[in-house]
Amino acid sequence: MTSPAYPVTNEKQNQSIWKFIFSELKPRGKWLTPFNVISIPIILAGLVLMVIRFTHGLGAVSNVTQEVPWGLWKGFNVVTGVAFAGGAYVLTFIVYILKVEKYHSIIRVTVLNGFLAYLFYAGALVLDLGKPWNIFNPLIGNSFGASSVLFLVAWHFVLYIFAQLIEFSPAIAEWLGTRRAHKILSGLTLGAVIFGITLSTLHQSGLGALFLMAKEKIHPLWYSEFIPLLFLISSVFAGLSMVILEGSISQKVFSNQLTDKNRQERKNIVHSLSKICAFGMFAYFFMHILVFVHGQHYDLLTTPMGYWYLLEMIGFVLVPMILYFYSYRNTNILLTKIAAVITILGIILNRLNVSIIAFRWDAATHYVPSWMEIVVSISIILIQIWIFRWVINRMPVLGNSPSWAKHN
Amino acid sequence: MSINRRKFFKAIGVTGMTVIGFTSSASPGSKDEDTEFHGVLYDSSICIGCQACEKACAKAHDLPVPEDELQAGVLRKTSEVQRCVVNSYETSQGEVYVRNQCMHCNEPACASACLTQAMYKTKEGPVIWREDKCMGCRYCMISCPFDVPKFDYNSINPKIQKCDMCYDRIVQGEKPVCVETCGDALFFGTRRELIAEARKRIAEWPEMYVDKIYGEAVAGGTGYLYLAPVPHTELGFNKQLQNSSYPSLTKSFLYSVPSVFVLVPTLLLGIHEATKSKQNKNENHD
Incomplete structure (x- = not known):
């Protein structure tokens, strides 16, 4: 109904759409911000190191060994990063399936975050692959390793990127001002959401299932047949903690895009997210206790790895869980943010423990990432x-959609 | 409890797979009954640690010939330029040699881990690596309980290096190079023949062997089988490895996938519809 009403403007927009995109590509605002000053040199260094990686081989940049073949790029950028992108599927579930409208204002920014996160983890993966030109082998051709957990994860990864793109696409349509596309794409949202949540549950747990065959290689305090379930549960509060942290940073950095009403709304959202996190962490902690009791490794607690395990479980699960509960009871937003930061550190610790630190903890030579690996890891996140x-700064993500795009 | 769960997943998974026609995700272990895997029997009691097999292997596969000598207590490892090593161990029976290379498992973790089937269990028995399919993700290295696949980190077109039991020779009816070179310590045949031969040796010379064939059960059975004069735990074998196959560890997860794909979207759609009608009612009341 909308398109016949504005046929002329539509055509005009179509003609100038490339010009419009080109003008939008140009940077805006001040150049010499502290963030730019710090990030530009790191990104440039990272790009140089990526070139070295492809011209001299993985070993020239990375410290990975024959015993610990997955280093920082996989353990941190891929395995840890995916957990933090979990906020997208949790929030789309709450907003589109459970219809809790109060979270609607943060759904776009969360999906955008998730989408970009996945895109860049795919990038980190390409860097880490020995033969990246064969990356499409599991997707096309007759090379389906269907008995592989990684095959599953790879497919879900690709499909989920598309699902997230569809979920976010109405914002792109609003930016370009294409009304008909906006209408079509908005109609696809529910399907993409249902598909996306299903894919997420499977590959969040799938990333844990990757390590199921490394039964003797992972320290018994971290290995259990429940790794997939633990990864899935933890992705819920990992993702939401990231939403809280990212929200509090965006609120400062992009404050010009927010109205006072938005701000108040965001406080309420953070407040109720802290409750979801608290209960999620309680389930996670309880599950860990069950796994621990079931594993009967009491004697291992007094070894150095045991202390390391207790630090993770108490310092980075139990403590932030209590902080979340407490901050919810007292409506203390600052405390919620502190809890979010500790939770995020705890998830990094947990994923690195499973994939790197407790992986072949008994090997003669330990893997310690080189400074070059760290620079590349950081520059991927900075990009x-x-x-x-x-x-x-360009699309209606934090702020309100243009008036023509208001549905209902 | 876990068995019930597994059975549950299996039942549901199989149903789900037939529904979607996803039968290709069956485990790589399900081979025809009449397939005979080939393997190699290695006899520690006969091996003299001459390293002739190492050198023959290196020459046959265009790799640098290893120069370092054996020394008891010094652990040599296979690497991206060496497919097999012989090590010397000081044991209760004196110095004993052990050869290490790919075990060619009946149900290889690496092949089930590989998402492109680059690691592949051939019907003849050897586990081979196919370069044109490999992505270089190194998930095979994560999964292999014996730490066999080795990756060439310093190459821009890296290879996975591991013993392929001279697959090219086997399909032409020849023996692997190492077996060809070795006097008596290596014995090539079908796995059934090898186990019979090993049992015969144990029965005929009980003073020479401990009554155990390493590889008969470990990791679900391997293509390489070991006889030794001392318990295998004295010879650097990882005693924690399980006897069931490694791919079975991911089976229940993989089998749950089709059911998740059927049940979760249905559930989500159901909740969506339920919340929608409630909202409409509210609106009407308003």
Whole structure:
């Protein structure tokens, strides 16, 4: 109904759409911000190291060994990063399936975050692959390793990127001002959401299931047949903690895009997210206790790895869980943010423990990432933040949609 | 409890798979009954640690010939340029040699881990690596309980290096190079023949062997089988490895996938519809 009403403007927009995109590509605002000053040199260094990686082989940059073949790029950028992208599927579930409208205002930014995160984890993966030109082998051709957990994860990864793109696409349509596309794409949202949640549950747990065959290689305090379930549960509060942290940063950085009403709304959202996190962490902690009791490794608690395990479980699960409960009871937003930061550190610790630190903890030579690996890891995240900022400054993500796009 | 769960998943998974026609995700272990895997029997009691097999292997596969000598207590490892090693161990029976290379499992963890079937269990028995399919993700290295696949980190077109039991020779009816070179310590045949031969040796010379064939049960059975004069725990074998196959560890997860794909969207759609009608009612009341 909308399109016949504005046929002329539509055509005009179509003609100038490339010009419009080109003009939007140009940077805006001040150049010499502290973030730019710090991030630009790191990104440049990272890009140089990526070139070295492809011209001299993985070993020239990375410290990975024959015993610990997955280093920081997989353990941190892929395995840890995916957990933090979990906020997208949890929030789409709450908003589109349970219809809790109060979270609607943060859904776009969360989906955008998830989408970019996945895109860049795929990038980190390409860096880490020995033969990246064969990356499409599991997707096309006759090379389906269907008995592989990684095959499953790879497919879900690709499909979920598309699902998230569809979920986010109405914002792109609003930015470009294409009304008909907006209508079509908005109609696809529910399907993409249902598909996306299903894919997420499977590959969040699938990332844990990757380590099921490394039964003797992972320290018994971290290995159990329940790794997939633990990864899935923890992705819920990992993702939401990231939403809380990212929200509090965006609120400061992009404050010009928010109205006072938005701000108040966001406080309420953070407040109720802290409750979801608290209960999620309680389930996770309880599950860990069950697994621990079931595993009967009491004697291992007094070894150095045991202390390390207790630090993770108490310092980075139990403590933030209590903080979340407490901050919810007292409506203390600052405390919620502190809990979110500790939770995020705890998830990093947990994923690195499973994939790197407790993996072949008994090997003669331990894997310690080189400075070059760390620089590349950080620059991948920084590039992601740059693109995030570019999108936020141009598309209706944090702020309100143009009036013509208001549905209902 | 876990058995019930597994059975439950299996039942549901199989149903789900037939529904979607996803039968290809069956485990790689399900081979024809009449397939005879080939393997190699290695006899520690006969091996003299001459390293001739190492050198023959290196020459046959265009790898640098290893120069380092054996020394008891010094652990040599296979690497991206060496497919097999012989090590010397000081044991209760004196110095004993052990050869290490790919075990060619009946149900290889690496092949089930590989998402492109680059690691592949051939019907003849050897587990081979196919370069044109490999992505270089190194998930096979994560999964292999014997730490066999080795990756060439310093190459821009890296290879996975591991013993392939001279697959090219086997399909032409020849023996692997190492078996061809070795006097008596290596014995090639079908797995059934090898186990019979090993049992015969144990029965005929009980003073020479402990009554155990390493590889008969470990990791669900391997293509390489070991006889030794001392318990295998004295010879650097990882005693924690399980006897059931490694791919079975991911089976229940993989089998749950089709059911998740059927049940979760249905559930989500159901909740969506339920919340929708409630909302409409509210609106009407308003």
